[in-house]
Each structure stands twice: as C-alpha cells, then as structure tokens.
Amino acid sequence: MLKAYLIKRVLMAIPTLFILLTIIFLIMRVLPGNPVAAIVGTKAPPEVIQSVTRRLGLDQPYHIQYINYLSNLLRGDLGRSMIWGRRPVIDEIMDHFPATLELSISAFIVSVLIGIITGTEASRRFRSKLDQVFRFYGIVTYSLFIPWLGIMLQLIFSVYLKLLPVGGRIDPFMEPQRITGLYLLDSILTLNIPSFFNALSHLILPSITLGVYISGVFTRTVRSNMLEVLRRDFITAARARGIPENIVIYRHALKNAFIPILTMMGLQFALLLAGAVLTETTFSWPGMGTFLLERIMYRDYTTVQGTVVFIALLIVSISLLVDVMYAYLDPRIRFR
C-alpha cells in the first residue's frame, strides 16, 4: 500500500536528517579554529570578544549549545546574519535560492536529455564503436573540472563569438516582476518577453556546463538499464507485432528503463548541488553557492551554518520526494 510505504520512508528520513544536523554542529563548533577571532580579529578588545561570543551562544557548554541549536531549528529559526543588516538568515537564503533552483532545473533538463539520447543510442549499438565513445564520454564527464569547462565556453561564446553574456543572471533593469523568483517563469507570467529572452541567454552557458557534468552518470545508467530492458520478452513481442523500432526503443523500452533512473536522479541531486556551487562561481550566478562562499569570506558564521543546514534539509527532502515519485510511478507498487 502506497501510504504505508510513504510513512515508512518519511520515518527513515528523520534519523538521516538528525545526523546531518549533528555533524554540521560538530564541524562548526567543535573543530579547531576560532570563529569569534575570525569575525572581530585577534586584536579586538575583550568586551567586544565577549559580547560576540555571548551573541553567538559560544560561551555555553557544548550540550546546551546543541540543545539550543536543535530547538531553534525545529522552530525554523536559522539565526541572524552577523554582518550588514543582521537580517534573518532564512530571508537571505530565500533571496538566493530561486537562482540556484532555476540553474539546477535547467542543468538537470540538459543532462537528462543528453543522458537519454546517448545512453539509448549506445544501448542499441551494444559493443560497437559508438558504444565505446559514449562510455568514454561517461568517464570524461566524471573527470571534468567545472570551472574550466565554464571558462572555455565563456571564452568561445562570450569573448570571441560575442553571442552570449559572460556571466550574471540578467542584465541590469531587466528583471521581471518577482512572483516566484524564477526569472523564466516570472517573465512568462507577466508577459515580459524581452526579460524572458534576456534571462534565457544568461541561463544557457551555465546550464550546459553543469548539465554536461551531471550527464555522464545518466549516460551510464540509461545505457545499462536499457540493455537490461531490451533483453526482455515484451520487447521482442512488441517487435513481433510490427511496432516500428524507434517506438519500441523510445516508448516501450525507455519507459521501463526510466523508473530506476528516477531514483538515480534523486541521488544525483547532491552531485548537482556540489556542481552548482562551482558553476555559480564561474558564471557569477547569484545563487546559494556564491552566497555561501561570500559569507565564508566575510566570516559570517551564523549564515554559513544556516545555509549548510538548509542544504542538508534540501537534500533529505529531495531524496524523499524522489522515492515517493518512484513508488507512485510504478503501477506494481501503486496498486499493491
């Protein structure tokens, strides 16, 4: 029964989340390194040091800090930033999250498309030259250094060909009215066509960069899943009914190969986020990656901690979501 599976899955997610939060706590508080000194400098007067320490809650014994940390999180309180306007961390994160989301989704689409086409065509030509090439492709993308790929694309398309912008998310004064924070969606919703194309032109290179990086895993997974599915009887049976080969491959086989790929996609989300950090930095994309790094540079302790916690939450929720989707899409589980 789907409901039982759902409940079980949610219950399983809780300890994982808990452990991640604890690890983050340990890293931020217990590892050597003095966050206070990093914020105010080593030469600051003792009162300043004391007040900052107290504000950060670092003067309490560890277990009290831990309890405060967890109880704050349960209330959804990620703390306040240490710098500038001292805004709540959650607000600052939400300013930057849509940008990362938009980049991730586009990159994801790119990678799935590449992965499906290369993986499927490789499986059709098992052990041929093309198959070897695609396998090689999978290995190469794994070894790719994202900033280099991004920079090369920038050199070619922005500096030499001058076709696409070199970085940023949109040109100044071109942002659409904010509804979701996703520029493509917002510009469509507000019928702001120039905005749409401007945002799109900025999105192309980063999406391709990140998309290519992730696609290697998909190529491999699609290929091996397809190889397994193509061996099955119902594929021969479909051919025996005169169904054209392309329909057999892309409708019958792929649909069956796809469901395990979905779970793969969930697992790849962590990889996606990791890649997003580097991609954002390379393209000056104002997402959570650049945000995190910027705050690290500024030694904004609470924000760094809050952002990492947010990322952990995100990962656990996404993998939960993917598992649920998997269960829903496989009629054998749904109707059981």
Next chain:
Amino acid sequence: MKGVSTSRTIIPLLRRIRRLDVSEYWIAITGAAIIIIVSFMAILAPVIAPYDPIEPVGGSLEPPNTRFLLGTDNVGRDILSRIIYGSRISLSIAFLASIFSMIIGASLGLLSGYIGGVFDTALALIMDSMYAFPSIILAIAIAYVLGPGILNVTISIGIVYIPVYFRMIRSEVLSVKESLYVEAARAIGASDRVILLKYILPNVTASLPVVFSLNATDAILTEAALSFLGLGLPAPTPDWGFDLRNGYHFITAGYWWTVTFPGLMIIITALGFSLFSEGLNEILNPRLREV
C-alpha cells in the same frame, strides 16, 4: 564507486588477464600511462621546468612564444613551469588525502562490519548521511573551519571521502563474515584480531585499487575546486586551481592561455585516475557479456 564487487582469488584473475584483448584493457593502460607521465613530471620538476615557478621571469601576460611555451601570467611567471611544479602539489595532496581516507575509512569499515551491533548500525548511519551530502560543500565547510594550508586542505579532502571506503569495506566484511572459512577459523580458536587480519582483510581488499583510483580523481578535482574558490593554498604556491582562479580575471580581455593550460592539466590528471579506475574495474569485474 557503488556496485564494485570483489573477485575473490588471484588465479581466475590471472587467467582472465591472459585472455583479454586490446579493446578491454586500453582504458586501463591509457589511464595508467597518464598517471605515470604526470608523476614523472612531478618528480622531475626541478629538472624539466624551464624557469622558477614563483619568480617573475617575463613580461606580464605574454602569449605563448618561443621563450615561454605556454605564455606567462599576470605577474610574469612562466605558466609551463608553474604547471609542472603544480603537479607536485596536486598529486601529493591527492595521494595523501586518499591514503588518509582509505586507512581511516577502511579500518572503521572493517571494525564496524565485524563488531556489528549498535555500534555498527550507528556508525553506518553516520557514514551514509555524510555520503549523501555534496562532498564539495562539506570540504568547503571543513576548510573554512580549519583555514588554508596544505595540511588542512589534505585533511578536509581526506575527511570527506572516509564514508566511501567505509561503506565499501563494511559491505564486503558483512558478506565475508558469515562464510565457511571464517567459521572454521573461529572453530579452531583463532582470536578476533587474527581473524580480522589474516582471513577477512585479504579478501575484502581486492577492489581497493579501483576505489582508490576513483577517489584520487575526486581528490584532484576537490583540491582544484578549493583552490579555485580561494580556500586552498596561499599564493604564490604553484597550484593548478589557483592559477585558474588567477587567470580567470583576464579572460574577458582575451588572455586565454592563463586558464586553458592549468585547467587542461587538472582534467587530464583526473582523467588518468578515472580511466585507470574504470579500466581496472572492467578487467576485474567484467560486465554484461553477449550470449
């Protein structure tokens, strides 16, 4: 990294190697060749590098020419020399970090799998959670806390990959633990330590080279990433990631050689390790075969 299984004894392995043909081992050979070449580059750096990598020896941002084969950076340093010396940093950090991860991860995996019980369940849960988290972000967080410097970078990268070894070794131990020869050893009164070291350990380590190599790939990329983000080594250490970051500022003016070559080195070296790992895996654990 997931899905790697062991072939248990050496003899079928040798038999298999003898029956291979080129299409099956070219991947491993290419990878090994790259690793060897880059290693030589690192070892022989003082001999083969034309200039001192730290001192300015030419004009600022000179394009590739006969004096400086790969051009110079903004300070006037020879890029070729910096690349050659950079291999020392990358390879040593990658190796050290991987060995660090392997020793800690594998030992923990061995112990945890063998002891079992609550300890094992708890540790496995912790490692799984770490494994699920993006490695770069974790490395960034650790590097942030520890500060810059070669040792800290090595430790950051090392910590991040402990779960990989842990999971692999632990699952191997779990499957070997219940097998007959371990039962037999216990029956004749062998101590736990002996069982672990003489019976279990040799049988679970067969796929370590594959994982180690893959891990080295990640280590190289993570180290370059940390440097690129400014969290790695201080200037003016010759480091590929650092050079990439440095040269990045000048690409809009068309100075492509400052970024292209360091980046290529990162990728080629990483590729060497991943090809070797993939090739080795193909040899040891052949995939689906035709009828």
Next chain:
Amino acid sequence: MSLLNINELKVYYFTKRGVVRAVDGVSLSISRGEVLGLVGESGSGKSTLGISLLGLIPPPGRIVGGSIVFDGVELTKLSDDEFAKIRGKRISMIFQDPMTSLNPLMKIGDHLMETIMVHENVSKNEARERSIKALEEVGIPPERFNDYPHQFSGGMRQRVMIALAILLNPDLIIADEPTTALDVIVQAQIIDLLDNLRKRHNMSILLISHDIGVVSEIADKIAVMYAGHLVEMADANKILEDPLHPYTSALLRAVPLIESKSEKLYYIPGSPPDLVKPPRGCRFHPRCPYAKDICRTREPRTVNIKDHIVKCWMYCDAYE
C-alpha cells in the same frame, strides 16, 4: 497452394564459443487454414525456426542459407521496415511466457490499440472498438480494458496475447510453446480457443511445443525436429499411430498416459547434442537403439514416402 514454404533453411548463431547450427537445412510447408505442429526438445531449433519467420533472430544469430516464401514473398530478403509491415498483420506470434510478454507499464487496451494503429489508418475510437471485440473473442470482459498486465492471471494474460495475435486477422500464427507456462486445465482451454479462432478466421497455425500431446490435439500435420534437423513430418494421425523415425517413437513412448500402470517413466537415454560440434552422421545416432555403421558416418537423406517425410537411413535403402 501452400501459404508458407520453407526450403533448406539454415540459421546459425555465431558465438564466442563457436558456431551454433541451430537450424541446419530444414524444409517444410504450411497450407492455408492448416495447423502444423512442430515438436522437439529444447535445443532442437524449433523456436529459432519460429522466430526466423518474423525476422527477429537475436544477434549473434542470422540466416545463412535457404529461403522462406510466404504468400509469394521471399522473407529472407526483406528489410526490417518491410518486415515490420508483415509482423502482427499477416504473420503474428504468441510467446511462451505470458508473464513477461506484456509491457508491465502499459494497459492491455493500449497494447491492442497500438497494434491496430501502427498498421492501419483508423481513428482511436475504431481501434478501441476493434480491440474490445478481440478481447471478447478470447473471453476477456470489456471492463478489463484499462487494467495492467500484473492484474491478470497467467491464463488470462495468454488470452490477451492471443487477442493481440488475431487482432488484424493474420494468415499465419506462430504459437511458440503457448501452454508451457500454464497449468493443465488452462492449457486445454487455450488450445481449444486457438482451434476455434483459427476455424473462424481460417488462419494457419505453426504450433511449436516440446509436448507432443498438446500438439496432437489440434494439429493437422506434425513435424519433428531434432538438433537442428527435421527428422519426420506427416499427417498427425499417421505420426501418432505409425511413427517412422526412432526419435518420434521414443517421444511418443515418453508421454505418460493416465491409463498406464505405475511403471517407470520412459525417457530417452543420453542428452541432446552440442550444436557447436554435433555428432557425425545422423545427429540422433548416439541415442538411437537402431543405429548402424552408416548412421555414425553419413548424414541421412530425407525421403518422402507417400507424403510421409522422414530423415533416417532405415528408410533410404528400401525406397531409393
């Protein structure tokens, strides 16, 4: 006027271990409306023969010689696209394992509709109506049109496969072990169904099975294959009453009858040969109680004794 004429067909599999001569010079024919039962052990080549008629031999196999003429068309020379027009429409196939022969993610109604719409230019509604009618013909109520395969029992799934096979009124149905995965009672139902359908639509059936009992229920002619060769073929009652080839007699003796007393089950000693290196001479000689010297050295000629075809040295001397 025969509908299907197979002449000296050779199908080999080129594997790493060697060349498997799965079908090694088989000739047979089927007339319109006729049921030919093709019997043999596993490894005899009967399934390969069936699948060659649709051009779906899996790699590393292929046709290396001979011809297959279907209604005047030489099938061995067709391209895959041309073949696709024939598959499902003029020749269709029922597979052995109903559990795995249907796409688990597709409703069975969609299976049927897709087949129609691939071959004919009709509206979705018409396709749906014809599909529902086909299901009714095989005994599946229309309410189940939108169900998924896993919601059906094995027997019902096989009925769906049969519905798919008769959907476009083909001239020939190849039934490859259609009852092997089913229990005995369902077996009888399926065979009955096949018989009724072919009479109603005047279809020919190539019924492939290792079970000569199943085949004898509805076959007009029976052909026996062993190790890639066709060893005997004749009208069904002639084969059953008066088998000529030793292998055929052995097969018939091996069928346990309910009436027989509690004696030991008869089985044919030895095992089927390795088709990479088949025995010299007659491939059956190592297991044949009548084997003579000539059987061990020379492959027997195929002779035709008043429409009774047999490939055995015992009959060559007397009649040739």
